[in-house]
Amino acid sequence: xKIVRRPSVLRREIIRLxxxxxxxGFVPTMGALHEGHLSLVRRSVKxxxxxxxxxxxxxxxxxxxEDFKRYPKNLKRDLGLLAPTGATLVFVPSAEDLYGSFFQTxxxxxGVSQGLCGKSRPGHFAGVATVVxxxxxxxxxxxxxxxxKDYQQCRVVDRMVxxxxxxxxxxxxxxxxxxxxxxxxxxxxxxxxxERVEAPKIYQALLKVRRLARExxxxxTRLKEILKDELLKATGCxxxxxxxxxxxxxxxMSRLEKGKKALCAVAVFFGKxxxxxxxxxxx
Ligand code: AMP
Numbered sequence: 001x002k003i004v005r006r007p008s009v010l011r012r013e014i015i016r017l018x019x020x021x022x023x024x025g026f027v028p029t030m031g032a033l034h035e036g037h038l039s040l041v042r043r044s045v046k047x048x049x050x051x052x053x054x055x056x057x058x059x060x061x062x063x064x065x066e067d068f069k070r071y072p073k074n075l076k077r078d079l080g081l082l083a084p085t086g087a088t089l090v091f092v093p094s095a096e097d098l099y100g101s102f103f104q105t106x107x108x109x110x111g112v113s114q115g116l117c118g119k120s121r122p123g124h125f126a127g128v129a130t131v132v133x134x135x136x137x138x139x140x141x142x143x144x145x146x147x148x149k150d151y152q153q154c155r156v157v158d159r160m161v162x163x164x165x166x167x168x169x170x171x172x173x174x175x176x177x178x179x180x181x182x183x184x185x186x187x188x189x190x191x192x193x194x195e196r197v198e199a200p201k202i203y204q205a206l207l208k209v210r211r212l213a214r215e216x217x218x219x220x221t222r223l224k225e226i227l228k229d230e231l232l233k234a235t236g237c238x239x240x241x242x243x244x245x246x247x248x249x250x251x252x253m254s255r256l257e258k259g260k261k262a263l264c265a266v267a268v269f270f271g272k273x274x275x276x277x278x279x280x281x282x283x
Contacts (some may be wrong), residue, residue: 027054036147243264
């Protein structure tokens, strides 16, 4: 497994790999890897000759007062986890290498960036879209692997790929969870022992909504009420948002409709720690 830090070196490697006709899968991450990340990597390794993983905590996607400075970092551990997966190359650029001092260009995806996390984290998805576009230009993969845990991020990137005719396929990989249902996240390490005990109630709330939807409840207002009540059963949980939206457009809806997928998505705080999760409702 090669470790590459400089974008120019990465480009050279990619040109060499492309010339030999090998297919490339790409998994962008911010490091502090866990089984969720590794499931994306393993899927790519299975399907491609070459798998590139990037580890980069992208300053552009963090707002003021967010956790950019304290975001967990442990490159040695990450590389140890990646080595046995069969990943070919790990790209670990510095912010200086990737953005330089004169960076002036950002990509803004409109509609799908606006609700949910876009509302509470202004500028976040422009930061995400910009770094993903830069990484796609450098890596030129056949397939980009993203996790469903960040469902809105998948939709934003998917939209950008379609709107800008980027020659890449986007594949969304299911959320990997701890045995108690908590979605794996690099941010789970911020939780205190007490918060960690309460946090699985997020997924229980999502499951309850899905069960009620399957049993025939179609009124979104009613489902959202139940969702919020269930979330608040977790001691110390503060709701940032708890929404049910059209799974493709991410626009609000008033009723679940047959044959139309809906997304039930939540963001909650435990203390300063912000956790997100979601489930797709298909009726
Ligand atoms: P991050 O390092 O948080 O930027 O995540 C990198 C990629 O891993 C993104 O595509 C995430 O959606 C994905 N990911 C993060 N957590 C999980 C999880 N629990 N299950 C599946 N994919 C995940």
